[in-house]
Every structure is written in C-alpha cells, then in structure tokens.
Amino acid sequence: MLKFVLQISNEPMHHQLAELFRQNIASATWSQGDCLPSEAELGAAHGVSRGTVRHALASLRHEGLIVGGRGKPPTVARSVPSQPFATFMSFTEWAQSIGKAPGQQTYEIARRRAKSETAACMGLAVGEPVVQLVRLRLLDEVPVMLERGTFAFEVGQLLFEFDTDTGSIFGYFTAQGIEISRGKHLIDAVSADEIDASLLGIEIGAPLLRERRVTYGGEGQILECSDDRYLPQAANFVIENTREARAALARVPRNA
Amino acid sequence: MLKFVLQISNEPMHHQLAELFRQNIASATWSQGDCLPSEAELGAAHGVSRGTVRHALASLRHEGLIVGGRGKPPTVARSVPSQPFATFMSFTEWAQSIGKAPGQQTYEIARRRAKSETAACMGLAVGEPVVQLVRLRLLDEVPVMLERGTFAFEVGQLLFEFDTDTGSIFGYFTAQGIEISRGKHLIDAVSADEIDASLLGIEIGAPLLRERRVTYGGEGQILECSDDRYLPQAANFVIENTREARAALARVPRNA
DNA sequence: AAAACACACTTGTGTAGACAAGTTCACCAA
DNA sequence: TTGGTGAACTTGTCTACACAAGTGTGTTTT
Numbered sequence: 001m002l003k004f005v006l007q008i009s010n011e012p013m014h015h016q017l018a019e020l021f022r023q024n025i026a027s028a029t030w031s032q033g034d035c036l037p038s039e040a041e042l043g044a045a046h047g048v049s050r051g052t053v054r055h056a057l058a059s060l061r062h063e064g065l066i067v068g069g070r071g072k073p074p075t076v077a078r079s080v081p082s083q084p085f086a087t088f089m090s091f092t093e094w095a096q097s098i099g100k101a102p103g104q105q106t107y108e109i110a111r112r113r114a115k116s117e118t119a120a121c122m123g124l125a126v127g128e129p130v131v132q133l134v135r136l137r138l139l140d141e142v143p144v145m146l147e148r149g150t151f152a153f154e155v156g157q158l159l160f161e162f163d164t165d166t167g168s169i170f171g172y173f174t175a176q177g178i179e180i181s182r183g184k185h186l187i188d189a190v191s192a193d194e195i196d197a198s199l200l201g202i203e204i205g206a207p208l209l210r211e212r213r214v215t216y217g218g219e220g221q222i223l224e225c226s227d228d229r230y231l232p233q234a235a236n237f238v239i240e241n242t243r244e245a246r247a248a249l250a251r252v253p254r255n256a
Numbered sequence: 257m258l259k260f261v262l263q264i265s266n267e268p269m270h271h272q273l274a275e276l277f278r279q280n281i282a283s284a285t286w287s288q289g290d291c292l293p294s295e296a297e298l299g300a301a302h303g304v305s306r307g308t309v310r311h312a313l314a315s316l317r318h319e320g321l322i323v324g325g326r327g328k329p330p331t332v333a334r335s336v337p338s339q340p341f342a343t344f345m346s347f348t349e350w351a352q353s354i355g356k357a358p359g360q361q362t363y364e365i366a367r368r369r370a371k372s373e374t375a376a377c378m379g380l381a382v383g384e385p386v387v388q389l390v391r392l393r394l395l396d397e398v399p400v401m402l403e404r405g406t407f408a409f410e411v412g413q414l415l416f417e418f419d420t421d422t423g424s425i426f427g428y429f430t431a432q433g434i435e436i437s438r439g440k441h442l443i444d445a446v447s448a449d450e451i452d453a454s455l456l457g458i459e460i461g462a463p464l465l466r467e468r469r470v471t472y473g474g475e476g477q478i479l480e481c482s483d484d485r486y487l488p489q490a491a492n493f494v495i496e497n498t499r500e501a502r503a504a505l506a507r508v509p510r511n512a
Numbered sequence: 513a514a515a516a517c518a519c520a521c522t523t524g525t526g527t528a529g530a531c532a533a534g535t536t537c538a539c540c541a542a
Numbered sequence: 543t544t545g546g547t548g549a550a551c552t553t554g555t556c557t558a559c560a561c562a563a564g565t566g567t568g569t570t571t572t
Contacts, residue, residue, distance in 0.1 A: 012525060013525080032476070051526065067438075069553070071552050071553060072551095078440075100509070182333065187465070232445040232510075236507070238440065239441045239443070239505050243341045249344060249505070251491055251493055252491065253354050253356070253395070254488075254489055254490055268555060294521085295522080308557080310523090324523080327521085328565055
C-alpha cells in the first residue's frame with residue numbers, strides 16, 4: 001500500500017479509496033473471510049481522516065462486499081465485485097471484460113410507427129415514430145444472444161449514421177453525449193420461436209433466457225426497450241443479496 | 257411530517273430517516289421525478305443534524321431510489337423500493353407480500369450422502385451427509401415453482417422435526433436461531449424434465465426459469481444449495497441498476 | 513432582448529470531536 | 543484451571559464546521 005498515491009487523481013478521495021479497496025478484494029490481497037485493517041490504520045496509511053475511510057467502506061458495505069459490526073474490523077464477504085454499470089449494460093463491453101471477441105450481425109434496422117405494445121413500453125402514443133433493430137450477438141464468432149431493440153426516435157435516428165455491425169450502441173450513444181443513467185431488467189424464460197431458432201441455430205421450442213430491458217436517460221426519459229434472448233448454455237445472470245445491503249432486486253408475480 | 261416522531265424507536269436515527277424516506281417514495285408522497293426537500297429542511301423537520309440526513313440519503317442513493325448532484329436537492333428516480341432480503345429469500349414471505357396464499361407440497365425429504373456435483377456446490381467431500389428435499393410451491397393453490405434443495409447436515413437435520421408442508425424453511429431456520437446472511441443466485445433457463453412437467457402440470461420441454469441459489473450463514477458457511485424452477489408465466493425477476501448505485505449483479509458466461 | 517454578473521442557496525467532500533456499543537486480551541480471584 | 547473483571551482497542555452514531563462546486567434568480571450591462 002503506497003501512501004498518498006490516491007492524491008494523483010482528481011476524483012474524490014473516498015471514491016479512490018473505495019476503488020482501491022475493491023481492487024484489494026478482487027486481487028485477493030484481502031481474501032474472503034479476511035479482516036480488513038482497522039479504520040485508524042487505513043486512515044494513517046492513506047493520509048485521510050477516519051470519516052473519509054468510513055465513507056469508502058460504506059460503499060463497499062452497500063455493495064455487499066464487506067460485512068461486520070462494532071468492535072472488530074469488517075470482513076470480506078465475497079471476492080467477486082459487482083459488474084460496473086457499463087459492463088452490464090453493454091454486451092460489447094461485457095464480452096471484452098471476459099476476454100472474448102464481441103460480434104454482431106444486424107438483420108434489420110427500421111423506422112416504424114409504434115404499435116400498442118411498443119408504445120406502452122416506451123411511454124409513447126400509438127403511431128409515434130420509433131427505431132427498431134434486430135441484431136445477433138456473438139462471442140468469439142459463436143451466436144449467444146438475439147437482440148430486438150426499440151429506440152426512442154430522438155436517439156434511434158442516430159443509428160442510421162452508425163454501422164450497427166461494428167460495435168456497441170451503448171458506447172456510440174455515450175460518445176454522442178447521450179446520458180444513459182439507469183436500467184430496469186425483467187428476467188424470464190421463453191421458448192425459441194422461428195426467428196430465434198433460425199438465427200441462434202437451435203430448435204424451435206428450446207428454452208431461452210430472456211432479459212427485457214428499459215433503458216433510461218439522464219432526465220428519466222425512456223431511451224430504449226429491448227428484448228434480449230440468450231442461449232442459457234452461453235450466459236446467465238448472477239445476483240447476490242445480503243441482509244445488510246439491499247439489492248435492487250425483486251421476484252415479481254406475473255399477471256398472466 | 258411529524259417532528260421528532262423518529263425518536264420513539266431505539267433504531268439509529270439515520271436508519272429511521274431512511275425508512276421514512278422509503279415510505280414517502282413508496283406511498284407517492286414523493287413521486288418519481290419530484291425533488292426532495294433540502295437537507296436543511298429535512299434536518300429541521302426531524303431535529304437532526306445535516307450529517308444524519310445525508311447518511312440516510314446515502315442509503316437511498318445506494319439503492320438507486322434517488323439521484324442528483326450538487327446545487328439542487330435529489331430527485332426520486334423510481335417509486336418501487338427493492339425487496340427486503342427476507343422477502344426475496346423466502347417464497348412464503350414473498351407470497352404474503354403480494355397478497356397470495358403460499359402453499360407447499362413436499363414430495364420427498366431424505367438424508368443422503370453427497371454425490372460429486374452436490375459436494376462441489378456445498379463445499380463438502382463426496383459422501384458427506386446432506387439433507388435433500390423436493391417440494392412444489394403454490395400461490396393461491398396454483399403450482400408456481402418446483403424446489404429441489406440440499407441442506408448442510410447440521411441445519412438440514414432440523415427439518416425432520418419440522419413439517420415442511422406447513423410453511424417457510426427460511427422462517428423456521430430463523431426461529432431456530434440460524435443466521436441466514438447472504439444469498440447468491442444464478443439465473444438461467446432450462447427445459448422441463450419429466451419430474452418438472454409432472455408436478456408443475458406442463459409439457460416436457462417447456463421453458464422454465466431456473467434460479468440456483470447458494471445460501472450462506474453468518475459465519476460464511478454454506479447452509480443450502482437449491483435449484484428452483486419457476487413457471488415463467490407465474491414469476492420473473494426484476495433488477496434495476498444505475499450508474500450511481502452499483503448492484504450486486506452480473507451477466508456471466510457459461511463454460512459449457 | 514440577450515448576455516454577464518452577483519448573490520443566496522443548494523449539495524458534496526473532508527476534517528474533527530465526542531460518546532455509545534462491542535470485541536479482545538491480560539490479569540486476578542476462586 | 544476456569545471464570546470474572548477491567549482496560550485498550552475497535553466500529554457505529556451523531557454533531558459541528560469549513561470549503562468547494564453547482565443551481566437558480568434577480569440585476570446590470572451591452
């Protein structure tokens with residue numbers, strides 16, 4: 001641990017400390033079950049006040065990475081940090097994070113008038129313009145997921161100036177200054193229909209892990225509604241929850 | 257808003273404030289998009305320091321309930337709070353929270369020696385004793401989920417003194433003083449096999465939403481590994497993530 | 513009318529201190 | 543040897559303060 005290394009960046013000190021602590025956990029410098037150094041020790045080591053140390057540790061507690069109570073330092077609850085927002089929201093970034101080559105084949109991109117189901121999801125009136133896309137996603141050239149996306153027209157029209165076969169829409173939007181702030185994901189399972197089966201190379205009726213996502217911009221406006229169908233033998237979702245750190249996670253009943 | 261009402265409980269003030277704020281959001285007293293009162297106003301209203309208000313607001317930020325930055329009060333990001341730990345971990349408690357009658361039919365409960373796959377999941381040696389259970393779960397008498405659970409012997413043996421047809425194992429363990437501290441959930445999709453199909457009343461090969469869960473005790477020991485298979489038309493998982501609040505959530509590749 | 517500036521107010525960061533609640537270990541008495 | 547006690551240390555809660563960074567509004571200048 002280098003003293004004062006944290007001052008090189010302009011980031012708030014408690015952010016830098018939290019990131020350093022996450023790295024210590026991910027690299028097994030602090031292993032699962034290990035006690036962390038005391039707050040006083042961490043403060044002395046980094047030249048910050050106890051309050052700043054506590055602020056950083058609070059973030060880790062909220063992520064469920066550390067647990068503990070009064071009288072003894074926290075212990076590492078688990079060794080795998082949660083995925084950053086961008087890694088989860090962007091297939092391309094995720095692929096790269098696991099050391100695989102992302103690939104995409106666009107089967108269609110079209111401007112359309114929203115039908116009733118789409119309009120409901122997008123918070124639009126029926127008939128308003130949207131941009132829709134069907135795209136196969138691959139890892140190391142192997143089909144993994146079929147993506148059906150519907151974009152609000154204001155952002156979707158930008159996609160006609162972007163080659164959707166070359167990479168990440170998330171990344172492209174971000175580069176265009178579009179703020180992507182929040183995602184809501186509904187996870188269920190469906191049978192592969194004819195299109196799924198044909199593009200993913202599987203039998204009609206095979207089970208697919210479906211993620212329906214609503215993506216929100218910085219003002220809370222809906223940017224995208226999508227339906228991503230994963231081969232379950234290729235990708236899954238992992239969620240951890242603890243009694244101490246509420247996860248933004250719920251099991252919900254279906255009305256049908 | 258009643259001044260000083262928060263002092264009636266022994267809970268730390270910042271916890272009480274956070275809970276009050278969550279209720280304000282859930283009850284739409286503060287609606288999505290609304291600005292919250294300023295920190296100074298909240299502090300004056302509740303007779304606490306600004307630091308305590310900020311501590312409570314930090315919890316809400318970590319849960320993704322509120323967003324915002326310098327110069328103006330935070331706004332409500334969404335109106336649905338995350339599910340409490342116990343509600344997510346306990347089918348019975350979840351059912352009750354959505355106003356449905358939970359039901360369960362135990363098809364088998366047995367003490368066995370762990371086979372290699374089970375041993376690996378439980379962190380045991382092959383051949384060590386475990387308690388295994390197959391149970392159908394119902395909502396308002398309608399089959400919803402088939403649960404296959406494997407319990408560490410130390411806790412699983414208690415189930416032979418409990419009627420698993422009457423209710424919640426989570427609740428029973430808690431009442432027996434067993435601390436349940438953390439859950440790890442892997443979500444994928446499978447085809448219904450013969451047992452699934454027979455007990456859930458569906459066709460062989462129909463898609464099921466599978467949740468494989470590892471449940472940890474207070475010392476980090478594994479209490480249970482389970483395989484829950486939901487009818488996707490009955491229940492799904494909803495997850496929200498934001499750029500500001502890291503969720504303990506990841507998409508992960510499968511090796512097969 | 514539009515742009516720039518000043519000011520009051522807001523949140524975010526960081527420090528410091530006090531005290532309560534809890535843990536651990538050494539020492540002493542039974 | 544075992545159990546109890548006290549001290550040192552730990553974390554958790556709460557308050558107070560200072561300053562930076564940002565927002566919104568009113569006033570002045572162009």
